[in-house]
Amino acid sequence: MRAVRILAAVAVVAGLVLVGLAAFAWRSEIPAEEISESARFDPALMEKGAQLAAVGNCIACHTVPGSKAFAGGLAVPTPFGTIYSTNITPDPETGIGRWSEAAFQRAMREGVDREGNHLYPAFPYDHFTRVTEGDNRALYAYLMTREPVSAVAPPNELQFPLNFRPLLAGWKFLYLDEGPLVANAQQSEEWNRGAYLAEGLGHCGACHTPRNDLGAEDKDRHFAGGEAEGWQAYAIDESSPAPIPWDRESLAFYLRNGWHELHGVSRGPMAEVTGNLGLLPDSDIDAIATYTSSVMGEPTPERRRQADELLEEVVGRSPGLVAAADSQSNPSSGDAAADPGAAIYAAACASCHEGSRPQPFGGLNFALSTAVNAPNPQNIVNVTLFGLPPADGEASSVMPAFAAVLGDEEIAQLLAYMRERFSDEPAWADLADQVRGTRTGEYEVSIRPADGIERAPINVGAED
Amino acid sequence: MAISLKVNGATHQIDADPATPLLYVLRNDLSLNGAKFGCGLGQCGSCMVMVEGEAVLSCVTPIMLLEGREITTVEGLGTIEEPGPVQEAFIEMQAAQCGYCIPGMMMSAQALLQKNPAPSEEDIRNALSTNLCRCGTHMRILAAIRRAGEVMQSAGMTSTNRRTG
Numbered sequence: 013m014r015a016v017r018i019l020a021a022v023a024v025v026a027g028l029v030l031v032g033l034a035a036f037a038w039r040s041e042i043p044a045e046e047i048s049e050s051a052r053f054d055p056a057l058m059e060k061g062a063q064l065a066a067v068g069n070c071i072a073c074h075t076v077p078g079s080k081a082f083a084g085g086l087a088v089p090t091p092f093g094t095i096y097s098t099n100i101t102p103d104p105e106t107g108i109g110r111w112s113e114a115a116f117q118r119a120m121r122e123g124v125d126r127e128g129n130h131l132y133p134a135f136p137y138d139h140f141t142r143v144t145e146g147d148n149r150a151l152y153a154y155l156m157t158r159e160p161v162s163a164v165a166p167p168n169e170l171q172f173p174l175n176f177r178p179l180l181a182g183w184k185f186l187y188l189d190e191g192p193l194v195a196n197a198q199q200s201e202e203w204n205r206g207a208y209l210a211e212g213l214g215h216c217g218a219c220h221t222p223r224n225d226l227g228a229e230d231k232d233r234h235f236a237g238g239e240a241e242g243w244q245a246y247a248i249d250e251s252s253p254a255p256i257p258w259d260r261e262s263l264a265f266y267l268r269n270g271w272h273e274l275h276g277v278s279r280g281p282m283a284e285v286t287g288n289l290g291l292l293p294d295s296d297i298d299a300i301a302t303y304t305s306s307v308m309g310e311p312t313p314e315r316r317r318q319a320d321e322l323l324e325e326v327v328g329r330s331p332g333l334v335a336a337a338d339s340q341s342n343p344s345s346g347d348a349a350a351d352p353g354a355a356i357y358a359a360a361c362a363s364c365h366e367g368s369r370p371q372p373f374g375g376l377n378f379a380l381s382t383a384v385n386a387p388n389p390q391n392i393v394n395v396t397l398f399g400l401p402p403a404d405g406e407a408s409s410v411m412p413a414f415a416a417v418l419g420d421e422e423i424a425q426l427l428a429y430m431r432e433r434f435s436d437e438p439a440w441a442d443l444a445d446q447v448r449g450t451r452t453g454e455y456e457v458s459i460r461p462a463d464g465i466e467r468a469p470i471n472v473g474a475e476d
Numbered sequence: 477m478a479i480s481l482k483v484n485g486a487t488h489q490i491d492a493d494p495a496t497p498l499l500y501v502l503r504n505d506l507s508l509n510g511a512k513f514g515c516g517l518g519q520c521g522s523c524m525v526m527v528e529g530e531a532v533l534s535c536v537t538p539i540m541l542l543e544g545r546e547i548t549t550v551e552g553l554g555t556i557e558e559p560g561p562v563q564e565a566f567i568e569m570q571a572a573q574c575g576y577c578i579p580g581m582m583m584s585a586q587a588l589l590q591k592n593p594a595p596s597e598e599d600i601r602n603a604l605s606t607n608l609c610r611c612g613t614h615m616r617i618l619a620a621i622r623r624a625g626e627v628m629q630s631a632g633m634t635s636t637n638r639r640t641g
Contacts, residue, residue: 342493342496342500343496343497344493344495355494355540359495359540360536360537360538363516363518401602411518412519412536416527416530416531416532417527417530417532417541418541
């Protein structure tokens with residue numbers, strides 16, 4: 013009898029725990045609304061929403077390149093499986109056409125869809141929870157007035173039990189710090205505006221902050237560098253590997269233009285970001301630059317001294333006066349047998365990268381290159397293999413892809429030579445392996461034109 | 477140190493610095509003047525050739541990387557008497573104005589069509605995105621490539637039974 017009583021007690025407790033967990037994970041459905049004509053929204057609000065959507069880079073994840081904007085379906089690879097972005101056009105059946113503003117506000121703040129399902133944090137609601145009600149209203153006005161597209165995303169490919177959404181309540185309990193950012197009274201209004209944009213809708217940390225084993229950002233290593241779509245998102249804290257330290261002015265220029273003379277061009281997913289930021293007023297760009305440069309902090313005197321020396325060496329000879337490059341000269345290999353990497357560099361790279369053409373159309377001097385000075389060579393591997401595809405119908409930076417002529421060992425030799433010559437950092441390990449994995453697609457890399465998503469034919473939202 | 481280069485099926489011993497761009501060897505040593513010097517920076521595409529079926533910019537490709545590999549230039553696509561399908565189509569569609577970019581265009585097109593004889597408009601534009609034409613004959617070039625694709629398809633000249641370079 014006693015055993016039965018114990019069993020019964022265990023069953024009751026277990027039942028209560030399950031009920032409790034279910035209640036903990038449960039979110040209500042917000043009733044569907046019939047929302048259609050765009051006339052209901054104030055044009056000024058829609059305009060503001062367009063700018064905010066650009067800050068959020070919403071289009072990049074919610075669009076398959078070459079297909080309709082915001083219609084979703086893009087595969088987002090994660091360490092836990094592939095998640096497909098959702099359709100956020102106002103299509104009533106397959107998009108968010110029946111979402112009330114309250115449902116949209118809740119999705120941004122809590123990561124829950126209209127029906128009450130928990131959303132995966134690939135949708136960066138850990139950042140979007142900081143967005144104000146007013147800004148969400150503008151975003152809603154903008155999205156609800158896009159062209160409705162009927163499109164259903166493929167089902168997510170996640171391992172059991174991660175495909176069981178109520179578990180996300182536990183993830184949120186651990187990692188979602190809901191609600192607005194507390195203003196820092198010690199800092200200027202511009203700094204606080206920048207923090208709001210960068211930490212909220214801009215979700216810089218989603219790529220630039222490393223993640224833990226459960227896919228949450230490691231708050232103790234804020235902006236210490238992460239990755240996105242096969243690209244390294246460099247550290248943008250005091251450990252930034254940029255040879256010339258960033259400051260407010262250079263960052264603002266880079267975010268505005270997608271390139272900077274001492275840092276090169278933005279590429280990979282960052283090209284989408286800088287492409288989108290073109291819609292922002294200077295004041296917002298300056299605010300993001302003010303905040304981010306303050307996170308990076310003042311460079312140490314030692315770093316400043318090294319940077320000054322480098323500037324003297326590289327830029328002291330002003331662009332246009334550099335004699336080294338002549339695209340009609342016959343490159344000399346030196347001793348090709350002794351150092352094949354040097355010979356490949358001389359023949360394939362130097363004509364542009366030691367050339368006289370300024371950024372963004374000339375090749376960056378590698379002594380200034382963050383890619384060559386970064387702890388992980390992934391970005392320079394990507395660019396060497398796949399190049400920088402040109403934009404459509406306008407001038408853009410461009411680099412040929414070398415995958416067809418350079419083998420894995422040859423690229424390893426080339427990059428080892430460049431690391432040795434243009435950086436004081438230690439040699440990269442297992443380069444050839446990394447090149448092979450990148451070439452075969454074992455390590456997946458998305459390749460997009462250097463100047464952003466909306467301007468090239470195969471790019472996101474080109475027609476919309 | 478001589479390097480052995482296999483161009484359009486013939487093997488040549490080249491005595492040159494290993495860092496010498498393939499383009500210089502083709503034009504200066506082998507008198508294959510089809511590939512052109514445009515920018516010398518790998519940005520205009522007029523020097524395009526094929527290496528083992530892939531379009532490659534010969535002005536930024538040192539010969540040290542090409543020992544023993546199959547290189548094809550525009551001369552290897554056919555002869556005046558018997559032009560290849562891409563050459564034929566470019567003539568048929570009158571795709572050349574000054575003609576300087578055309579050998580490069582043809583090589584990019586050949587590399588594309590060998591892999592995919594029925595490319596979409598987007599495939600063609602992507603394959604040719606690094607080939608510049610200053611005369612503005614792009615529409616005719618695109619038409620020629622579509623035409624060449626049709627010819628190659630109907631002749632069954634796909635990658636499975638014919639592969640140049």
